[in-house]
Amino acid sequence: MSLIDPALQGLVDSLNARYGLCLDDGRLEQWPEFFVDNCLYQVIARENVENGLPAAVMYCDSKGMLIDRVVALRRANVFPEHFSRHLISRAILTGIDGETVTSEASYAVLQTRNDGETRIYNAGKYVDRLLINDGVVHLVSRMCVYDTHRIATLLATPI
Amino acid sequence: MNAASPMGMPSLPTAVDYRVYHDAHIFAAEQRNIFKGRTWCYLGLEAEIPNSGDYRATHVGETPVVLVRGEEGKIHAWVNRCAHKGATVCRSLRGNQADGSFVCVYHQWAYDAEGTLVGVPFRRGLKGVGGYDKNFDPANHSLEKLRVESYRGMVFGTFSADVEPLEVFLGPVMCKYIDRVFHRPIKVLGYSRQYMAGNWKLYSENSRDSYHGALLHLFYPTFGIYRQSQDSAGELDEQGYHNVFTVSKPKGDIDYGSFGDEANREMQGVAKLQDESLLQFRPEIEDDVGLHIQSLFPSVVLQQIQNTLATRQIVTFGVDKTELVWTYFGYTDDDEETTRHRLRNLNLVGPSGLISMEDGEAVELCQQGTAGAEGKHSFIEMGGDDVRGYYAPMGMDENAVRGFWKGYLSLMGEALAVSAEASA
Numbered sequence: 327m328s329l330i331d332p333a334l335q336g337l338v339d340s341l342n343a344r345y346g347l348c349l350d351d352g353r354l355e356q357w358p359e360f361f362v363d364n365c366l367y368q369v370i371a372r373e374n375v376e377n378g379l380p381a382a383v384m385y386c387d388s389k390g391m392l393i394d395r396v397v398a399l400r401r402a403n404v405f406p407e408h409f410s411r412h413l414i415s416r417a418i419l420t421g422i423d424g425e426t427v428t429s430e431a432s433y434a435v436l437q438t439r440n441d442g443e444t445r446i447y448n449a450g451k452y453v454d455r456l457l458i459n460d461g462v463v464h465l466v467s468r469m470c471v472y473d474t475h476r477i478a479t480l481l482a483t484p485i
Numbered sequence: 486m487n488a489a490s491p492m493g494m495p496s497l498p499t500a501v502d503y504r505v506y507h508d509a510h511i512f513a514a515e516q517r518n519i520f521k522g523r524t525w526c527y528l529g530l531e532a533e534i535p536n537s538g539d540y541r542a543t544h545v546g547e548t549p550v551v552l553v554r555g556e557e558g559k560i561h562a563w564v565n566r567c568a569h570k571g572a573t574v575c576r577s578l579r580g581n582q583a584d585g586s587f588v589c590v591y592h593q594w595a596y597d598a599e600g601t602l603v604g605v606p607f608r609r610g611l612k613g614v615g616g617y618d619k620n621f622d623p624a625n626h627s628l629e630k631l632r633v634e635s636y637r638g639m640v641f642g643t644f645s646a647d648v649e650p651l652e653v654f655l656g657p658v659m660c661k662y663i664d665r666v667f668h669r670p671i672k673v674l675g676y677s678r679q680y681m682a683g684n685w686k687l688y689s690e691n692s693r694d695s696y697h698g699a700l701l702h703l704f705y706p707t708f709g710i711y712r713q714s715q716d717s718a719g720e721l722d723e724q725g726y727h728n729v730f731t732v733s734k735p736k737g738d739i740d741y742g743s744f745g746d747e748a749n750r751e752m753q754g755v756a757k758l759q760d761e762s763l764l765q766f767r768p769e770i771e772d773d774v775g776l777h778i779q780s781l782f783p784s785v786v787l788q789q790i791q792n793t794l795a796t797r798q799i800v801t802f803g804v805d806k807t808e809l810v811w812t813y814f815g816y817t818d819d820d821e822e823t824t825r826h827r828l829r830n831l832n833l834v835g836p837s838g839l840i841s842m843e844d845g846e847a848v849e850l851c852q853q854g855t856a857g858a859e860g861k862h863s864f865i866e867m868g869g870d871d872v873r874g875y876y877a878p879m880g881m882d883e884n885a886v887r888g889f890w891k892g893y894l895s896l897m898g899e900a901l902a903v904s905a906e907a908s909a
Binding site for chain 1: 578579673674675676677678679680681682701702703704706707708755756758759760762763808813824825828829831832835836837839842843845846847849
């Protein structure tokens with residue numbers, strides 16, 4: 327078994343760290359830029375994945391759809407005011423094929439609403455396909471498989 | 486001096502005492518009079534349990550129930566509570582019990598798919614020691630069984646011995662619209678569960694409230710897609726318990742860009758969709774109905790919105806704890822591309838739905854806002870104070886909300902006043 331190149335590991339972990347902070351800082355307009363144009367982003371219950379069922383609560387198969395999500399969230403959707411906090415584990419690289427890397431990482435999203443209490447809002451794992459080109463990493467697909475299949479109130483901000 | 490009742494004005498379909506959202510005695514009375522009363526409660530879809538031994542955990546109100554496909558395809562439902570000590574018998578959300586028996590882990594009392602007790606360890610004791618009395622009859626210790634009936638693959642159960650047959654309970658208008666969605670065999674695409682810190686009736690009102698649609702859910706107007714001229718209508722069953730909303734798409738090709746011209750909001754067209762495939766609608770039923778939202782009293786909503794198909798089951802865990810279980814489905818003959826299209830459309834609905842997520846927030850806002858407001862009343866007179874069987878357009882009317890309260894109040898009867906006094 328070959329050793330994982332530490333630089334590659336660092337690139338993937340760094341992408342995840344930047345991704346989490348981008349959402350948590352509320353820089354939502356920058357979020358679609360983590361993805362390639364022809365991407366697939368899903369937020370799907372683990373109970374569906376494990377039963378071979380495809381329905382996701384978010385299913386965006388283009389960067390345009392990610393942008394539409396952000397515009398809707400900013401201008402149209404009504405949801406409880408909140409902060410998010412992503413805690414993301416070190417990634418496990420599950421496959422490397424040329425410029426394409428597959429990886430998985432656990433996450434927990436904590437949410438703090440106006441009452442000030444911080445609650446575990448959504449826990450799960452990222453199942454990712456990444457494109458690495460000249461040291462620049464983009465997500466080709468990200469499937470957020472959530473354990474927390476009871477969604478509190480609603481899920482507006484991407485995971 | 487006016488001897489006003491300490492309870493104040495009684496609730497009417499047009500004015501409901503906010504106490505009903507907060508009172509634990511009323512909640513308990515609802516479990517008896519509504520969920521275990523003369524109603525049929527939705528349990529699930531036949532398509533979820535296609536094979537013998539398949540089961541699915543479900544609820545009637547707050548009561549845990551298991552839906553099981555028995556031998557020869559017959560569907561059974563029983564309360565998930567062992568007849569011995571009350572322990573939960575079936576501990577998984579779904580699965581297949583190949584041998585058709587359900588065994589309580591605590592003392593291994595075993596039940597068949599119908600819920601009949603078929604095995605008790607050490608029933609005769611061991612070597613003449615212990616065991617049950619010789620008069621112990623397993624037939625008297627089965628799981629509590631519900632009457633089960635299906636309509637077009639939607640399975641309902643009841644605790645009532647004398648409620649009318651399901652099809653009569655639903656009535657011909659509701660059946661006609663259920664037929665519409667289930668015009669061909671379906672397959673389940675998955676689930677989502679949305680937990681609201683609000684009373685179940687706030688959600689029941691919400692799904693029957695055609696007034697809020699374009700006012701709370703701003704996705705369409707934000708992208709300049711809403712248009713008042715779409716044909717819409719509301720229909721109720723004879724008693725007013727159930728209702729259905731339909732909105733028809735304009736005939737012919739849909740040019741979303743043109744919708745802004747007729748939008749009724751100042752914010753029309755402020756944004757443009759980057760990817761319109763999200764909204765694409767491929768009519769697949771013999772009409773142009775793009776939205777069909779049907780609320781069946783007391784606990785389920787059936788919907789077709791664009792090409793999304795779903796049931797939303799209301800589970801009541803407490804006065805301010807309500808779970809909405811979304812079961813998404815398509816048709817069995819969907820090809821991969823059609824399924825993908827449905828998944829894309831599903832962005833519109835569910836807990837992350839671009840045109841629906843706000844309902845969860847609205848329920849919680851009403852729960853928070855009515856705290857401590859016992860004796861004060863809501864105001865439900867948009868479009869009149871009566872309950873009509875048909876109205877069109879539906880956007881300026883709370884007719885179906887009044888229908889819900891009419892049904893609710895008639896089932897609750899005296900229990901409402903008695904419960905309120907018990908809490909006072």
